[in-house]
Amino acid sequence: MKSDHVVSIKLYSAIFGALLVMTLATAGAAFIDLGGNLNTVVAMLIAACKALLVILFFMHVRYSSRLTWVFVGAGFFWLMILLSLTLADVLSRRWLPTVVG
Amino acid sequence: MSDSSIVHAHQFDDAEQQHEASWLGMWVFLATEVMFFGGMFLGYTIYRSTYPEAFADASNHLDIWLGTINTAVLIGSSFTMALAVRSAQLGARKPLVRFLILTLVLGALFLGIKFTEYYAKIEEHLVPGSNFSYAGPLGRAAQIFFSFYFAMTGMHALHMIIGLALLTALIVKAGRGRFSSVYNTPVELVGLYWHFVDIVWIFLFPLLYLVGRHLQ
């Protein structure tokens, strides 16, 4: 399932450092107007990267079996189903012109 | 790595099968947690796309310094938790206990800061309900924002409290020498849980605190 792989303190520290840097970066970037929806996109990308680092290294998924990857992926994939199909409704509701009166 | 001298529960053939089952079981549980929090993330996404100005305005009422510090605190606690698991893997009892205690302290610090923020919001009349007060036309949707703020961070805080209880149990057991390099599954599993709670916050922070800073 998960190998008894022991991760070095050095690697953990590097990941921790990266996470801190990204936290400061996302907070700082929030004050800069990047235009349109770009602020949100950037914020979400940074968050996704941080999450990925935690998953791969702190949670040892990098060193785990494929079955573990499937389980990890399934959770997020299903969340995407919930979000995308619901947004498909919400965002397309105004496309059809409605008759008033 | 299978040692028939390691005690395992009667339904399992050996300790390795037990470990595999426990590991998978925790990941299945975490998948349920993704969907659990996911429902609130969906609601948040819908309303943010419908009321972008109100969400941006409301978000700016949150204290970005406390939010950022808290994010760093929680990430730090994930770091110490990972080091605790590592100590358990190496059979290093004293470092294991120390790192678990550190994790507990950082988690408690997070909650302390969080409740300070909550208290401030109560004073500012930003808790949804009959006491809610928000100047301007964005007030209606701002109340929805704060409903999500309290629901999501509240649910997150509840998970943190459960995590602290689990950590306490681990500290007691670790102190008594119950874990070793051949048996440390509970430490591993609590670690997975703790990191997951950290990941939820990693997404909550930008979504709640950083919506409209560039418009300030």
Add this chain to the structure above:
Amino acid sequence: MNGPVEERRQHYLNVNYGLKSWLLTIDHKRIAWLYLLGVTFFFFVGGLFATLIRLELLTPQGDLVQAETYNKLFTMHGVTMIFFFLIPSIPAVLGNFLIPLMIGARDLAFPRLNLASWYIYILGGLFTLAAAAAGGVDTGWTFYTPYSSIYSNTHVALTVIGIFITGFSSILTGLNFIVTIHTMRAPGMTWFRLPLFVWAHYATSIIFILGTPVIAITLALVALERLFGLGIFNPELGGDPLLFQHLFWFYSHPAVYIMILPGMGVISELITCFARKRVFGYDFIAFSSLAIAVLGFLVWGHHMFVSGQSVYASMIFSLLSMLVAIPSAVKVFNWTATLYKGSISFDAPMLYALGFIGLFTIGGLTGLFLATLGVDIHVHDTYFVIAHFHYIMVGSAVMAYLGGIHFWWPKMTGRKYPEPLARLAAVIIFLGFNLTFFPQFVLGYLGMPRRYHVYPPEFQVLNVMSTAGSSILAVGYVLPLAYLIWSLRYGVVAGMNPWKAKGLEWETTSPPPTDNFEVMPTVVHEAYAYGAAESQAVYPAGKPANV
């Protein structure tokens, strides 16, 4: 009655006695019995609500109960039957009992979590019963906002908290099944040697895990809104009623597959045994279970065609709903092909299985009518919908449950039930069911709306037929309750394999020992090897003792 050998042999029922040995058990077989008691109780509670509904609908006027009371009746009927009977029934009773046996394991992966799941189920049930006793809920089992979150004056919070709690019971069961099936199969039990019952429960568990948490958070948000004014669904603040519906149906549509997939698993076992044939298209049936579980998550918007959902989203959901019918159809074709040139016997379990195939076909096809956007505009919220889902839930799921209970009763109890009476009951149920629900298709098509306690007089004849059918159905359900209990004491003692069926559960004694097998099996054959004399597994020192 009991031979001397039976009295001396120790098995999971007589290994110890007393209330504590049952309430603190970690044996999956005993936990299955605990669940059996629970689901049977809730089945009859739900049946009581149904009886009152059908009595009211004998006449076009509202003369038995007031409108508000009627609203509570259909709400409590739905809540009880769905959350406290249908969802747990086959998985928590038959799944719990059989999965470790079928895969050659001593128990599930997490026996204490299994017991915890039962206590959680009972706790949730108590909350819901408390809400019923305090006056009930009138929102419909669907709890649509803002009526449920703001305007209803009934015990919404108490009820949704009860359902929230029970949801964790499902989650723990699903977790246990998935981990057990992945990690604890006996040597030689590869995935494609598993009984299709196990595949069906694996697929169901995927839905338990990925769907239940969403309704949990949704109901929690409704409770928070009612109790603390967290106005996420409040239209006065700009809240969207459709958000609730999306969240609710994201779970509740896959939930219907939770209710039918285990039944399909039972049918695969019954058809093969009573046609004495290996199943046609094993791989296809296995994969279609998974396909139903996955596709089932993509169709929930078909419950919202007339709620204000965007027409473009509705078209997508309509198309996807057509797709999900395909794997179900594959199963029906394969079971039928299994019957072809089989050596068929009409024991009670087989009667239930055959009934299932026919009634599921009708229920499934009418689902396609509902999935068609244009048709749904007319029949949505009419008795057509009610007939459709009762053909699946009652005509199929309940019959599969009963068929399974009868089939594995000798294994669970060491006793046979009285076969002629059982066949009679199966026939009564089949006839009573059709008389109850077929008229409802007509009523719905003619326009009778659901959830109304009054109706235009021209609908009375069909309603009377339906109520008459329900009284026959009730008799049919009480009969097994009576003779199964009777058989515990007076039934003929069953041997290890009274049906001469294939499967690891039949290669151990009836009832099995606590650890399921005196000697753990090693699997060497495919599943359903009817026609071959050997058992599916070999055992180190020859056959297990007490053959």
